[in-house]
Amino acid sequence: MQITIDHKNIEVLNGETILEAARRYGIEIPSMCYAQNAEHKSSCMVCAVRNMANGQIIPSCTTLPVDGMQIESETEEIKQIRTLSFELLLSDHRADCEAPCSLVCPHGLDVEHMLYFYDHQKYKEACQVIKGAFPLPEIKCDQCKAPCEKACRRGNIDEPVSIRKIIKELVNQFNIAEINPIENRKIDKKMFQSRLGRFNDKERQHLKEHVNTDSRCLHCACAGKSDCKLRTYATQKSIKRPKYDVSSELPVMNKVLVTGKLWFEQAKCIRCGLCVYNSKNGFTFKDRGFVMQVYIPEENRMNVNEELATLCPTGALYLENNPASASTGNK
Incomplete structure (x- = not known):
């Protein structure tokens, strides 16, 4: 033919x-x-x-x-x-591609990565991230206007994470000159950057009660951003800001550990149905029309294979080795 x-x-x-x-x-x-x-x-x-x-x-x-x-x-x-x-x-995709704190740091510090190590008491690794971004011998956080703290999503709930204070604490506690640096991931500013927007009252209350790590960081960057087709195509089409406001009202706190290392975030889901059609007695649709959602009944989670993450085009389904980025989730 x-x-x-x-x-x-x-x-x-x-x-x-x-x-x-x-x-x-x-x-x-x-x-x-x-x-x-x-x-x-x-x-x-x-x-x-x-x-x-x-x-x-x-x-x-x-x-x-x-x-x-x-x-x-x-x-x-x-x-x-x-x-x-x-x-x-x-307009259906409610998420941050990059953590706002890392996005605005003038030194290119991967703030969220550093805070992940800090929250898991891996202080040497946190110092390695710091050393990978800041010129030595001086780390001049006191002279910085702290755009990272101004951009911090935690500030929409109560108070922003005290990023400068944590950096000073680590630098004063460890001999950072003798620590080998970890090269910080370079954020490509040309890539499309999805924005989460503000939390509603219910989300603020939930996150305030449930995110109680040492730093209080929400770890809001998308774990699936490197493989997100939506982000890639938006970049190719030179979309800087979405034409339409985010209409999704799915709560960002709905992060579900499906099985093993497989996580599901409803707020990032565009309802393409790939996870539904390719998981037997696994994911399913709920409701109809504009309010239709993809969700996973608890009794179905054992039927889902981790390989399903490779089908998701937006990072709503992802394999996560870093539990910090799922710290706001409901297991």
Whole structure:
């Protein structure tokens, strides 16, 4: 069977969708609710293309072509439709890509990483992170205006984390000159940065009561940011700030340890359904329409495999070796 995509002849294999055939020929069509070799259903329209025969806009990830079909995938109209789809998905995605404290540090200190070690009494490792960012022999926190503390999400609950005080405490307690540095992860400022927004009253109360580590850090950076397709595509489309306000009211405190090291955060979920369709008696949909949610009944958690995290396009499902970033969760 032959079709054309953007006037390029494509030989379609048996059972292939338009998206799969296009990618095999090097034509990149974005997708969020599709994963190779996984069961999926069209839900996001990020993969939209036009059938030139009737002018219809169709999802390429689920549409099986017919012989002679002519497809447009790169017109300005199609690009606008995809951008709109991304904008709508971002309005459902309530999360910080990067911890605000790390994002604004003028020295490039990975503040959250340092505080993770501090909260787990790994003070030498915390000093290694500090030394990896600050020039020695002096660490001039006293002269810094502390943008990290001004940006701290904890300040929306009670008081921001005393980051400068913790750094001074560590530096005064240990001979940092003799400690080997850990190179701090460089934050790519060109990448799209999702913003969590403000907590509601119920969230503030919950987080105030349940996050009681030594530093009081919320560890709000996304553990799945490096593999987030939503972030990657938003960056490629030069989206700086979402066009629409975040409409999701899913509480950020709903972090569920599913099984082993697999965590699920509802507030990051765009309801693509990949985890539902690919877990037998595992994840499921709750409610319908605009209030529909993906959730995991407690009795179903034993049926879920950790490999499911590889299907999630947003970091709502992730494998976490660092328990600090899940410290606000409900186990």
